[in-house]
Amino acid sequence: MSRYRGRIKLGAGVMGAMTAALLVASTSPAVASGTYSGRAYLWGNGNADTYYADWDDEGLLGRSKHASSNATCLWQRILWADGELASTSDIDGVFGDRTHNATVAWQKDENNRSSGHAGLLTDGGVGPQSFGWAYSMHLWKAGGSESVGQTLNLRYDGTHHDFDLRRIPDGTYEFVDGDGAWRKAGYDYRTCS
Template sequence: MNWHTKQMKLGACAVGALTAVVLAVSTTPAAASGTYSGRAYFWGNNNPNYWFDWDDEGLIQTSVHASSNAACLWQKILWADGELSSTSDIDGVFGSQTKNATTAWQTDEMNKSEGWAGLKIDGGVGPQSLKWAAVNRLLYKSGSEVPGQILNLTYDGTHHDFDVRRIADGNYEFVDGDGAWRKAGYDYRTCS
C-alpha cells in the first residue's frame, strides 16, 4: 500500500468517526434540552437531597411528552397549586388547558420569588419549573433518602396535597385518581 492510499484510508476513517459522533450527539435527549437525563421516568438518587432530584428532567409541553404519565404528574402539581380546578382535569394530556395553567403557575411562582433565576414563563415544563416545584413543595413523609431505599414524600400544594414516592430504583411514582401508584414515565400514559 502506498503513502497516498494510506492517507485516503485514514482520512475516510476520520470523516466516518466524526460523522458518527455528530449523529450520536445530535440525537440524544441531553443534547436536545441541555440538561435532560434521558431517562424514561422521573428519577432521583443522584443528589444528596430529594429536593434536587427533579433538576434534570425532560421537557413536558404540547409538543414533547404531551401524552404521558409525566404530564399527569405535572397536572397533579397544577391541581394541588390551584391552577387546575378539578381532578377531572388530570388526564395526562398536555393540551391548551394545561399550557395555560402552567403559564399561570409560572407567573404565580415568579411573583412569589421575585424573579427566581431560571424560571421562565413559557407554558412549558422544563427542569427549572420541576426543580422549583420540588424544592418548594416536596415534604418528607417517611422512608430513607439513601439511594436504593423507598422515600415517601408529599407534594404540599397551596390548595391540595398528594403523595409521591421515590422507589428503590430511583424512579418516581405518584398516586393516581384511582388510588393506584403510577410511575411518572415520559413515553406512555396510564393515569386516570
C-alpha cells in the same frame, strides 16, 4: 487537482461543518446541555445529600413533547395542588391548551411568590427548571429513606391541595392516581386516569 475542483471540495467541507453546527445549535437546550437524564421516568439519584434536587435533570413536557404521558399526569396533579387546574377531572395526562395555560399561570405565580427570585420562564413548557422549582419549593420528606435502594415518601405541599408521591428503590417516581393506584411518572406512555 484543478482550482475549480478544490473550491468545490472546500465549499462542501464548509457546508458540512455549518450543517453540523446548525444541528447542534437546534437541539433542544436540555439535550444540548447534557442536563436531561434521558431516562424513561422521572428519576432521582438517591443521594442523601441532594435528594431535593432530583428533578433538576428532567425531560421536557409540552404540547409537542411527551404530550400524552404519566409524567404529564403528575405535572397536572402539581397544577391542581397549586390551584391552576380546577378539578382532579382536569388530570388526564394530555398536555393540551388547558395544561399549557395553567402552566403559564403557575410559572407566573411562582415568580410572584418568590418576589421574582424564581426566574422561571413563563413559556408554558415544563422541563428541568419548572420541575426543579416544584420539587425544591413544594416537596417535603414524609418518611422513608433518602439512601440509594430505599423508598423515599414525599408530600407535595400545594397552595390549595397536597398529595403523596414516592421515589422507589430503583430511583423512579410514583404518584397516586385518580383511581387510588400508584403510577410511575413515565414520559412515553399514559395509563393514568
